[in-house]
Amino acid sequence: MLRLTSPKMALDGKIAVVTGAAVGIGEAIARTLLQNSATVVLLDVNDAAGKAVVEDVTKQYGEDKALFLRCNVESEEQIKAAFQKTVDTFGGIDILCNNAGILNESEWEKTVSVNLLGVVRGTYVALQHMNKLTGGRGGVVVNTASMAGLGPLVSCPVYTATKHGVVGFTRAMAAASAVSGYGVRCNAICPHFVQTDLITNIKSKLGQFSHLDDATNQMMENTGLLTVSEVAESVLELVMDETKNGDVLMILKQGKQYITFPSMQ
Structure with a gap:
């Protein structure tokens, strides 16, 4: 497990919210943050899986370290x-991982709503x-x-569009926060194929x-599949490294x- 130390951001006492946290990458992110001393609120529409994760991690970290809340990012x-x-339970929010996502080219409007609009909604509410x-x-x-989000996935035009949108929104939001003095960093991960239900x-x-x-x-055979833990470790890096703002981390096997990126100046 990746552990970063000072002068990195220490996670003891930090409150993290992770969307799509019941399974897959989201679950791995939640567990990794817990392992590094954060308190984690897991959001998902999968009640059974989310509650099972919290029940499991509570045995290891205590009842005051994890909470599951049903939440549809749409x-x-x-x-x-x-x-x-x-905020009412833990006193604030320090970390948000907008992770909820789907891949469904048939239900393309839902794909946009979850993958892109869900990120915007989550970020704007968190900023409050x-x-x-x-x-x-x-x-x-x-x-x-x-x-x-960096290049076209030929079989998934809408999924591709949503992930390009996430990258663009992240970079613009990071710049806006820095210029405005919000004190909130924004970064993105771009993993290749990951072994998940997706x-x-x-x-x-x-x-x-x-x-x-x-x-x-x-493409999957050529590149290999990432594990959810490999992706979660990269998220941890972007959370803890306080020099990272507007950064996009590509993750390959x-x-x-x-x-x-090209300069806009």
Whole structure:
């Protein structure tokens, strides 16, 4: 397990919110933050899985270290309620991991709503609690994008668009926060294919592009599959390294690297 020390951000006493936290990458992020002494609120629509994770981690870290709240990131009302419950219970929010996401080219409007609008909703509501200009403690937001946020995934045009949107929103939000003095850093991860339910039975999720299933599977075979723990360790890096703001970390099986973008100046 990756452990970063001073002068990095210490997580003891920090309150983290993770969306899509019941399974997969989100669960791994939650567990990694707990292992590094953060208190974690897990948000998801999967009640059974979310409660099972909290029950498990409570045995190891104690009842006051983890909380599950049902929350659909398509609902601003539910996000507001979950974040307010977090503040009421633990006293604030220091870390947000916008991780909830789906891949479904047939239900493309839902894909946009969850993958992109959910990130925007979550970030804006979190800012109401984290912004130093309005009484918050500052902190960090890490958004789960994808390699499809850096280049096209041929079988998933809408998924590609949403993840490009997450990357762009993250970078712009980071710049806006820095210029405005919000005290909130924003970063994104762009993992390649990860062994999760997202890619299980992927052909059934490609809609009109299901004929491109073989090309997608060939890409997976060529690049290999990341584990959720490998992705979570990169999230931890972006959370704890206080020099990172507006950074986009590409994660491959062969290693990881920060992306350099053309200057807009």
